[in-house]
Amino acid sequence: MNTQVIKIESNKDFTEKITRAAGIIKKGGLVAFPTETVYGLGANGLDENAVKKIFLAKGRPQDNPLILHVSSIKQAQSLAEEIPEKAEKLMNKFWPGPLTLILKRSKLVPNIIAGGLESVAIRIPENDIAIELIRRSGRPLAAPSANLSGKPSPTSASHVLDDLGGRIEAVIDGGETQIGIESTVVDLTGKNPAILRPGKITRSQLEKTIGKLNEKSPANLEKPKSPGMKYKHYAPEAKVLLVKNESETTEILEKFSRKKIRVLSYKNENEMAKNMFSDFRKSDATGYDLIIIKEVNDNNFGSAIMDRLRKASSE
Ligand code: TXA
Numbered sequence: 545m546n547t548q549v550i551k552i553e554s555n556k557d558f559t560e561k562i563t564r565a566a567g568i569i570k571k572g573g574l575v576a577f578p579t580e581t582v583y584g585l586g587a588n589g590l591d592e593n594a595v596k597k598i599f600l601a602k603g604r605p606q607d608n609p610l611i612l613h614v615s616s617i618k619q620a621q622s623l624a625e626e627i628p629e630k631a632e633k634l635m636n637k638f639w640p641g642p643l644t645l646i647l648k649r650s651k652l653v654p655n656i657i658a659g660g661l662e663s664v665a666i667r668i669p670e671n672d673i674a675i676e677l678i679r680r681s682g683r684p685l686a687a688p689s690a691n692l693s694g695k696p697s698p699t700s701a702s703h704v705l706d707d708l709g710g711r712i713e714a715v716i717d718g719g720e721t722q723i724g725i726e727s728t729v730v731d732l733t734g735k736n737p738a739i740l741r742p743g744k745i746t747r748s749q750l751e752k753t754i755g756k757l758n759e760k761s762p763a764n765l766e767k768p769k770s771p772g773m774k775y776k777h778y779a780p781e782a783k784v785l786l787v788k789n790e791s792e793t794t795e796i797l798e799k800f801s802r803k804k805i806r807v808l809s810y811k812n813e814n815e816m817a818k819n820m821f822s823d824f825r826k827s828d829a830t831g832y833d834l835i836i837i838k839e840v841n842d843n844n845f846g847s848a849i850m851d852r853l854r855k856a857s858s859e
């Protein structure tokens with residue numbers, strides 16, 4: 545299969561290009577598209593056969609459920625059995641935006657989306673291309689991150705092509721994604737809301753809107769609530785060492801002087817999130833033995849960054 549690259553360059557051809565991409569989705573094909581977090585691999589979320597192709601293209605285990613991307617709260621309502629008051633508050637406050645809500649699923653949601661669970665993950669992305677694609681497709685779009693299973697999430701169309709070129713019908717190139725790491729996932733099906741995956745929307749932002757969340761971090765939950773958490777996440781070919789300060793870096797550089805070492809450092813957390821996955825990909829392509837990267841404070845947006853760093857540095 546030849547993967548079309550649909551590059552969005554001007555306002556003039558925006559509608560025509562997105563209409564073309566939506567045509568592929570309507571026929572049951574796969575189109576990768578940008579969101580504010582990372583690129584997603586989209587298919588008609590109500591078409592089982594189309595959704596199956598996502599799992600095949602990514603090499604993703606079938607019990608790992610997918611997020612449905614919608615363009616309005618009304619569309620989200622049709623996919624959920626009920627919308628608890630707290631969910632409604634979060635939708636009003638943070639959508640469109642990098643927040644995914646887990647709700648009890650309605651009969652509209654195919655089994656394959658939910659990976660055997662009774663719930664469904666939903667979000668409205670904050671990206672014009674994504675929203676227009678959802679609207680013109682006329683369906684919720686199932687979209688996991690558009691990487692091969694086990695690789696870091698893609699933050700540019702070229703990352704998508706590196707992983708999925710030849711396996712999907714098209715990718716819409718809308719430039720680099722703003723945030724660079726995946727959305728915050730919040731479970732609203734239990735007694736207390738719980739964060740299943742930290743992201744740009746922080747615990748304290750959520751708590752300001754709906755009160756106390758479950759204290760337990762996902763890693764402490766006995767049975768993984770979010771099936772994605774039990775799978776091995778991306779770790780670069782190079783060993784990743786997290787350091788606390790400059791002197792630790794110096795020590796490591798001296799100790800491993802004969803190795804090919806890449807030190808990654810960033811101005812601030814936003815820069816780090818935006819570039820981290822891309823830098824991991826580059827380091828792998830260049831063949832580094834070791835990546836040294838400085839930890840950030842494990843709170844607010846830092847918790848989301850540390851979550852991804854721990855996964856990248858685990859064996
Ligand atoms: O920012 C994002 O969320 C990106 C963009 C494309 O929207 N998408 C994304 O999708 O990261 P994915 O499939 O790579 O990660 C979704 C996570 C997985 O860990 C999955 O297990 C979890 O959400 N998830 C999906 N449905 C769920 C459900 N019903 N219950 C619990 N966890 C669920």
Ligand code: MG
Binds near residue numbers: 688
């Ligand atoms: Mg993913």
